[in-house]
Amino acid sequence: MTVASRPSPSRLRGGRVTLAHGGGGRAMRVLIDELFTSVFKPDSAEDQARLMTPALQQPGARLALTTDGYVVTPVEFPGGDIGKIAVCGTINDLAVGGAVPLWLSASFIIEEGCDIALLRRLVASMAREADAAGVSIVTGDTKVVEKGSCDTVFITTSGVGVIAPGDDLRAEHIRPGDVAIVNGMLGDHGATILAARGDLALSAPLQSDCRSLGHLMQAVLTACPGLRAARDATRGGLASALNEMAMAAGVSVELDESALPIRPEVRGMCEILGLDPLYLANEGALVLFVPQAEADAALAAMRSVPAGQGAAVVGRAAARGTVPVTMRSAFGGTRIVDMLVGEQLPRIC
Structure with missing residues (x-):
């Protein structure tokens, strides 16, 4: 998405994207000006963003970089859309590493014939979520492909953040006795997408949990x-x-089934379809480990922000056993919780 220094005198005409909008000429310039740069408002008219923040001047501060592609179907669903996921997902990948998310790039692969009104909604959704998270969308790219070459629109976002000196979150730091905490309900996104596809005539009052977790992580770090x-x-x-x-x-994790925050609607859908809610995708849920002595402080910090008001202790780390994760059931038994094999639901994010 090459940004322009001033709006084009032409106007975006028609209700659908055509191949001309990806051809590098006037039509593409108009599409980018009216659809993207007028909303994201990047500072530079160059092909690259030039970034600086005082946080980088601190001795020991580090940059964090992540990238991800988003191909969810349907592109709009209760609680979100592909644009919101593209912003939240990349912000969250930075946040769980202890970084303060600051900048995003956004690359769009758009199918010929895509509804321009839909694109406007997606771009507006991205801008709202980025603004709420304190993040700027500073550069990007746009490509238009022939009808049938992609499904409506695919989005790739990359994110840059700054990790403060002394912060070093790594799974390798988890020790036996540490407490596992989640920030809220599990499985909402996967169940919502499944219902929204309409293939199985299922209906449930569900919304995706799609949300940014940067403010929550900074509260817990503090x-x-x-x-x-x-x-x-x-x-x-x-x-x-x-x-x-x-x-x-190199530890084992023991979950407590009775402590897992899962909505009855999600449990019911999983029972009907033979799915396990522990494997359903989330777009606004995280799990973190803290020493037992800091569990209450972590819960209080998480519950102080909207994205963490459902925070709950769900298990703890133990000395390494024969399997990495087990769960104590409500009936007093224990079962293995293995890695997902294959894919429960394709095109979920």
């Missing part, structure tokens, strides 16, 4: 100097996130 690690529970859900963390740390 309150809990011993915070070990955090991970957002996206594809593969809580189960996969915990398996990855346990294997990296």
Whole structure:
């Protein structure tokens, strides 16, 4: 998305994207000016963003960089859309590493014939979420491909943030006795997308949990100097996130089924379809580990921000066992919680 120094005198005509909008000429200039730069308002008219922040002047401060592609279907759903996910997902990848998210790039692959009104809604959604998170969308790119080459629109975002001196969140830091805490309900996003596709004639009053977690993570970092690690529970859900963390740390994690915050509607949908809510994708849920002595402080910090008001202790780390993650059931038994094999739901984020 090459930015322009001033608006084009032409106006965006028609209700659909055409191949001319990706051809590099006047039509593309008009599309970019009216649809993207007028909303994101980048500072530079160059092909690159030039970034500076006082936080980088602190000795020991580090840059964090992440990138991700988003191909969710449908592109709009209760609680969000592909644009909101593209912003939140990349912000959250930075935040769980202890970084303060500051800048994003956004690259759009748009299918010929895409509704321009839809694109306007997606771009506005991205701008709202970035503004709320204190993040700037500073550069990007736009491509238009022939009809059938992609599904409406794909978005790739990259994010840059700054990790403060002394902060070093890594799964390897988790120790036996540490407490596992989630910030709220699990499985809402996966269940919402499944219902929104309409293939199974399921209906439930669900909304995606899609949200940015930067403010929540900064609250926990301030309150809990011993915070070990955090991970957002996206594809593969809580189960996969915990398996990855346990294997990296060389510990086992013991979950308490009765403590898991899962809506009855999500449980019911999973029972009907033979799914496990622990593997459903989330777009606004994370799990973090803190020492037992800081568990109450972490819970209070998380509950002080909207994205963490449902925070709950769901388990704890133990000495390494024969399997990375187990769960104590409501009936007193124990079962293995393995990594997700394959994909429960494709095109989820």
